[in-house]
Amino acid sequence: MDTAVVASRPAESSRNTSSGRKRPSRAEAETAVRTLIEWAGDDPDREGLSGTPARVARAYEEFFAGYNEDPVALLATTFEETAAYDEMIVLRDIRLESHCEHHLVPILGRVHVGYLPAGRVVGISKLARVVEAFAKRMQIQETLTAQIADTIQDVLNPRGVGVVIEAAHQCMTTRGIRKPGVSMATSRMLGSFRDDPDTRREFLAMIASPRSNPHES
């Protein structure tokens, strides 16, 4: 038995939706997947599909793990007072894996986050976790962009925040109007990132400069 997983996840009976309704059980979720398989035209009892409802339910736990995270708490508990550092902090090319709330298919892309601290900074891994806590939900890109920026602004109270997301939506590339290669860019600028053209320009230049990420070829 995996006690770490049990300990980190609320008991199923206490898991509620964001609107407060009780979540269906795992068994009910698997039955729903079975229905979708049959509705699509296949036989959920054939060998290759017999384990699929359980696998899909587990995949959904990963895709939508953000509902079990509190982004405010992630930031609020970890800030450090650093009056000495008041230059822009930018984390760019954060891998984005989300799902569109209209079709439940992947949104894949990159997130760039910048802020001008006013005494408080957080570890860069915390910024990436805030992105993930909102990304691992059913989203539209515009809302995701705003939620990340607004949360950083509200919790760290910096002089300004900028968030830019570039992403491809598989609901556009694999179905519907089928436009492969199209990506969407959204941004939200707050405080000095919105009001001061120099700050905005510095941020946009930092995220646009040639990639030299040692982890990517």
Ligand SMILES: [Zn+2]
């Ligand atoms: Zn969609």
